[in-house]
Amino acid sequence: MTTGSTPSLTKNQSLVYGALDRADGPLTAYTILDQLRDEGLRAPPQVYRSLERLINLGMVHRLETLNAFVACRHPSCEDHAHAVFMICEACDHVAEIGDSPLTKSLNRVARGYDFQLSKAVVELHGTCAACVAPSDGSKDKK
Amino acid sequence: MTTGSTPSLTKNQSLVYGALDRADGPLTAYTILDQLRDEGLRAPPQVYRSLERLINLGMVHRLETLNAFVACRHPSCEDHAHAVFMICEACDHVAEIGDSPLTKSLNRVARGYDFQLSKAVVELHGTCAACVAPSDGSKDKK
DNA sequence: CGTGTTATGTTATCTCATAACGTGCGATTT
DNA sequence: AAATCGCACGTTATGAGATAACATAACACG
Numbered sequence: 001m002t003t004g005s006t007p008s009l010t011k012n013q014s015l016v017y018g019a020l021d022r023a024d025g026p027l028t029a030y031t032i033l034d035q036l037r038d039e040g041l042r043a044p045p046q047v048y049r050s051l052e053r054l055i056n057l058g059m060v061h062r063l064e065t066l067n068a069f070v071a072c073r074h075p076s077c078e079d080h081a082h083a084v085f086m087i088c089e090a091c092d093h094v095a096e097i098g099d100s101p102l103t104k105s106l107n108r109v110a111r112g113y114d115f116q117l118s119k120a121v122v123e124l125h126g127t128c129a130a131c132v133a134p135s136d137g138s139k140d141k142k
Numbered sequence: 143m144t145t146g147s148t149p150s151l152t153k154n155q156s157l158v159y160g161a162l163d164r165a166d167g168p169l170t171a172y173t174i175l176d177q178l179r180d181e182g183l184r185a186p187p188q189v190y191r192s193l194e195r196l197i198n199l200g201m202v203h204r205l206e207t208l209n210a211f212v213a214c215r216h217p218s219c220e221d222h223a224h225a226v227f228m229i230c231e232a233c234d235h236v237a238e239i240g241d242s243p244l245t246k247s248l249n250r251v252a253r254g255y256d257f258q259l260s261k262a263v264v265e266l267h268g269t270c271a272a273c274v275a276p277s278d279g280s281k282d283k284k
Numbered sequence: 285c286g287t288g289t290t291a292t293g294t295t296a297t298c299t300c301a302t303a304a305c306g307t308g309c310g311a312t313t314t
Numbered sequence: 315a316a317a318t319c320g321c322a323c324g325t326t327a328t329g330a331g332a333t334a335a336c337a338t339a340a341c342a343c344g
Contacts, residue, residue: 011291012291012292029332043295048332064207064265067207069331084251086252086255086258102248102251106244106264108243109226109241110228114275115269117266121264121266124251124252124259124263125260125261126260126263129257150324152321161337170300170303185300187324190300191323195322207303209299
């Protein structure tokens with residue numbers, strides 16, 4: 001529905017989104033601020049306000065366990081309040097996944113307790129396939 | 143039984159656990175500190191160090207989305223790295239639940255991505271049964 | 285124009301968390 | 315017992331994350 005291409009981002013919002021989109025991993029608000037100082041950003045509220053808007057638009061996710069933010073990589077992220085993340089503690093890679101059985105499980109649990117679910121935070125920590133596999137000699141990503 | 147049951151908590155650890163155990167909801171580290179000033183605690187590290195130990199012992203959980211801590215209410219919380227929480231945004235009540243189908247789902251997802259799961263953070267936000275139900279006129283819990 | 289609304293810039297402050305350093309004390313070793 | 319070790323403890327200071335509060339600019343629109 002509101003999947004209109006680019007829904008009128010302001011300058012700051014574009015800058016912040018650009019930083020996250022460029023990055024290959026999560027960024028903290030202060031890291032974003034540092035990256036955008038040359039573009040005119042000077043203070044935390046400018047970043048946090050943009051982030052808030054971008055999150056409401058469904059373009060950015062906040063990773064609660066990292067105090068950091070990532071651009072949403074989902075094709076058409078319909079279920080924004082129920083995103084699931086896998087966070088590799090070895091290479092810091094973050095994968096956003098959609099898994100409907102898991103989402104169903106979450107809803108079932110909530111329903112079972114008569115709990116009206118508004119947002120599910122699911123962040124899995126561990127080691128990603130690339131970092132587990134001893135396959136090729138050089139496996140360090142970054 | 144000697145001093146059997148409790149696995150050798152130090153004074154500070156006991157104080158911090160006591161505060162969490164007494165509380166009917168999550169407490170932040172600084173709230174705990176304030177509550178324990180009369181008992182001799184003066185600075186954040188004293189609380190954080192105790193919390194770290196208690197978490198390692200499996201007696202306390204950290205709620206990532208609240209930056210707060212709760213005493214583990216589980217009978218025999220074997221699966222401490224996979225606890226699931228339902229957090230009511232209306233009354234601030236937090237329920238820790240064990241749901242093995244959900245845990246299975248999480249493990250299945252991780253396995254599907256060859257992801258070696260070490261810890262799952264699952265925190266459901268919404269409205270609890272008591273706060274949804276319009277049943278009786280005064281339903282405020284606190 | 286005047287007015288309401290929304291984004292912005294800026295300062296200061298608040299909350300959460302840890303680094304770093306030194307002390308006290310019980311257990312172990314010699 | 316003296317020397318030593320490890321661990322919890324106490325304390326100060328600071329780092330990191332987030333927001334309150336206030337003033338200004340930009341824009342849409344009746």
